[in-house]
Amino acid sequence: MNGEPTTTQGELRLAMLGMIEGNGHPYSWSGIINGYDPAEMAKCPYAAIPQYMGRQPLDSVRIPGARVTHIWTDNPAEAPLVARASLIEHVVAKPEDVIGHVDAVVIATDDGDDHVRRAKPFIEAGLPIFVDKPLATNVPDLKQFVAWHRAGATILSTSGMRYAPEMRQAEAHRQELGDLRWITSFTCKTWERYGIHALEAVSPLLGPGFISAQTMHQDGSDVVHLTHRSGTQVTLGAIHDAYGSFGAVHLYGTKGQLPLRLTDTYPAFRGQLVAFIDMLRTGQRPLPMEETIELMAVLIAGIRSRKEGRMVLINEVLAEVR
Numbered sequence: 001m002n003g004e005p006t007t008t009q010g011e012l013r014l015a016m017l018g019m020i021e022g023n024g025h026p027y028s029w030s031g032i033i034n035g036y037d038p039a040e041m042a043k044c045p046y047a048a049i050p051q052y053m054g055r056q057p058l059d060s061v062r063i064p065g066a067r068v069t070h071i072w073t074d075n076p077a078e079a080p081l082v083a084r085a086s087l088i089e090h091v092v093a094k095p096e097d098v099i100g101h102v103d104a105v106v107i108a109t110d111d112g113d114d115h116v117r118r119a120k121p122f123i124e125a126g127l128p129i130f131v132d133k134p135l136a137t138n139v140p141d142l143k144q145f146v147a148w149h150r151a152g153a154t155i156l157s158t159s160g161m162r163y164a165p166e167m168r169q170a171e172a173h174r175q176e177l178g179d180l181r182w183i184t185s186f187t188c189k190t191w192e193r194y195g196i197h198a199l200e201a202v203s204p205l206l207g208p209g210f211i212s213a214q215t216m217h218q219d220g221s222d223v224v225h226l227t228h229r230s231g232t233q234v235t236l237g238a239i240h241d242a243y244g245s246f247g248a249v250h251l252y253g254t255k256g257q258l259p260l261r262l263t264d265t266y267p268a269f270r271g272q273l274v275a276f277i278d279m280l281r282t283g284q285r286p287l288p289m290e291e292t293i294e295l296m297a298v299l300i301a302g303i304r305s306r307k308e309g310r311m312v313l314i315n316e317v318l319a320e321v322r
Contacts, residue, residue: 163271
């Protein structure tokens with residue numbers, strides 16, 4: 001993915017829907033697509049957003065060929081603030097009001113237990129959707145997304161870490177690393193909401209084939225140990241208050257080792273959004289839905305392991321889903 005849309009013909013209209021505590025994606029994602037007003041964006045309650053947006057030349061912040069035209073937020077008072085900051089023309093009273101006026105919908109909340117409810121009206125209306133990570137963190141909801149996918153719905157959900165240039169540096173060093181034996185990947189916040197960042201930062205290096213998950217839990221943290229069919233072991237840390245260590249990855253191979261660290265959120269988010277817009281235009285998915293399903297099964301297995309105090313096989317979860 002080169003970070004640019006494949007074509008700019010015929011501007012796509014997008015709706016940005018939902019905003020919950022701790023997640024300012026409606027500000028950042030809409031601003032990355034539309035461009036933004038610096039004075040209004042400076043009022044964003046998530047200080048990191050105007051900071052990383054402001055490091056880009058203002059006239060470069062835009063994704064040609066698409067525009068966020070409609071906004072709805074859970075707290076109605078917040079939608080006009082996002083609209084002014086991110087140059088969105090229409091604020092709607094309820095999410096379903098965008099049906100018939102947009103080409104696709106972005107569900108911008110990161111609660112994996114609430115995405116089926118939010119997505120349902122738009123799936124039923126035949127609209128393609130992008131769902132913020134994680135897609136689903138329980139078996140019944142994941143089963144529902146699988147059923148919608150099999151019925152022909154267009155659904156994409158990824159972490160921006162998949163597109164972070166820093167994470168993809170590993171591809172150029174594979175010969176120096178030799179065979180991978182162990183990977184560590186770190187995130188702040190909770191396993192449920194942010195574990196997918198740690199997982200998807202490294203899963204493209206290994207591909208599908210996760211075998212098991214075992215969680216070591218203490219108050220404020222989960223450390224999840226994964227095994228993979230390649231023989232590589234993966235340790236994912238989710239330490240709630242360790243914000244300063246977010247996006248740290250270390251690869252250990254038979255010939256060498258390589259530390260990686262996310263330094264700029266902007267290109268990761270932009271690459272993620274370009275991938276969705278390209279999918280809308282071309283009909284080609286940036287990754288198979290089956291891969292996303294497996295990654296959600298890993299998250300669910302980590303939750304189950306924490307609750308039940310045992311190692312959980314990923315196929316155990318996938319069998320329940322499929």
